[in-house]
Amino acid sequence: MPLDAVAPAPPARNLGILIQFLAMGLVWGSSFLFMKVALTGVGFGQVAWARLVFGALTLGIIVLVGRHRLPRERVVWLHFLVLGTVGCAMPFLLFAWAEQYVSSSLASIYNAVTPIMTAIMATAVFRVERLNGSQVSGIAIGILGTVVIIGPWGYAALSGDLVGQFACLGSALCYGIALSYTRRFLSRRSIAGVPFAFMQVGMGALVLLVLTPFVAVGPIILSLPVLLSLLALGALGTGVVYVWNINVLRTWGPTSASTVTYITPVVGVLLGVLVLGEAFVWNEPVGAVLVFVGILLTQKRLRVGRRRPVHSLQ
Template sequence: MQKPTAHATGRTRQVAAQFIALSFAWGTSFLFIKVSVGGLSPAQVMIGRLTLGAAFLIAVMLFTRRRWPRDARSWGALVVISVFLCVAPFTLYAWSGQYIPSGLSSIYNATTPIAALLVSLAVLPDERLTRGRTAGLLVAAAGVLVVAAPWDIALTPEHGPVFVAQLACLGANLCYGIGFVLSRRLLRTNQHDATTIAASQICLAAVLGLAIAPFIGGLEPMDLNPPVITSMLALGVIGTGLAYIWNTRVISAWGATAASTVTYVTPIVGVVVGIFALGEVLHWNQLAGGLLVLLGILISRGRLTRTGTLTVRRRSIPNRVHNDV
């Protein structure tokens, strides 16, 4: 058997390091959102992270001399996609961050693949509801119910905003699901690489966010203290800008299926940093429900065999831009 070259080994380690960095970038995004809403309105958090992310990705486009899309069809599709993959979910997660812990937001974010599956089943004719998918959806739904803990809401009516905030997280994930399906349908024949699509999408989202700012609280007074400024820089440059580059490289090296396993890691990062950085408390139902959600995702994707062992598929899948909070 031929041994891997030093160059190949170095590249493998580099991609692995980028995968780990991506997990931390998206896992800590909920912490930065939580800190940012302490001095900014949810709309300002959305606009700030998009503007900073757009500035970073524009610099990448200029440095790498990539060409922007030139056809009206691509730009039209990206306008619609940017609403569902950026503007709407970023606003919803920022709003929910005012009422629920950052770790809980990260747990809800793990349901994004389930939301994408539901939307695909509803609108894509080539998608079928198999026995495995049905079982996975039921298990994940049970997990969401356990995380939401409606029995606590019933006993404490004053916690109503907490329940609504959890619904907002699920609404954000539904937006992601719609965005993924639109990307698949509208950008199927697009010839641009993932970095160009990401940069175009984030820039359009920033423009849209600025346009609607006066109507959604984007002009409210701001408290730009050091923690808020630092969090916004991390959220925009790293979580919304640099993370796209890392994700693109991981997809290119490992394939979309392996790259998507970042979904399993980000809730762990989000919960841990929430506990250590903000003193948040992880309740038993959030841990149990989060595990059920991840189990449901594995089952729906056929990643568990009948014996209960985890399987890894090694098939070629076209590259897609993966979005998270």
């Protein structure tokens, strides 16, 4: 869910919110493991389809139980159709497709590129932000880190692994577009958090339901691990966690809530290595460190140089 879709409330850090924040990082970081397991029994399109449909059903139940009101303006529904397509359907399809060729841990690292993509889209395309020198440096460092992760020196020709990495980057780009689009067209509208999440996920699910004959038809081997992974991806990772995200946003504000970006790749990498036995190549963690430095700069948590104090002559 876009971080500036909900206005922050005064900070009131408590144990409950901290637990929800940590649970967000754990569940979203685990999503890459769930996708990898689900792909052993279903196709990539079926993974994305189930994730969005289960997520929409879960959020729909929350909306009904809480008696939340949905927006009525047609233009808002059209905006959410765009947001559901670009911010849910497309990146979910791309990540699921990519994990046929790349490790879940590497996919989680590429997901961390999202803040860099968002800064580029918000500035260069949607023009809803202006960057200072440190932020521009952060984008440059983040791009350098992405190149290091890809490791172009290791490829003599186009391969599935390389295309899979580009698909992961495409997913991060989709998220960046969606976040910037939200700020440009929806952030000023008074839409409560739960309906916002339901509209975005629900519209994404609607898109894939329409495309069912093209993305969700194929052989299925529905073992217990595959079924549990699909349910976790949908009902938990694309449903309940969105509500936790809203609670954290309202309590801590968007800046603090966005630090979940630093947790998810760590969880994704640890699970990939410990559970699936995935191997690491030296350039992946090195590139990830560069990306994180770039994120710190673009989010103004780190600055290049310090201003010298001005002394008056008196």
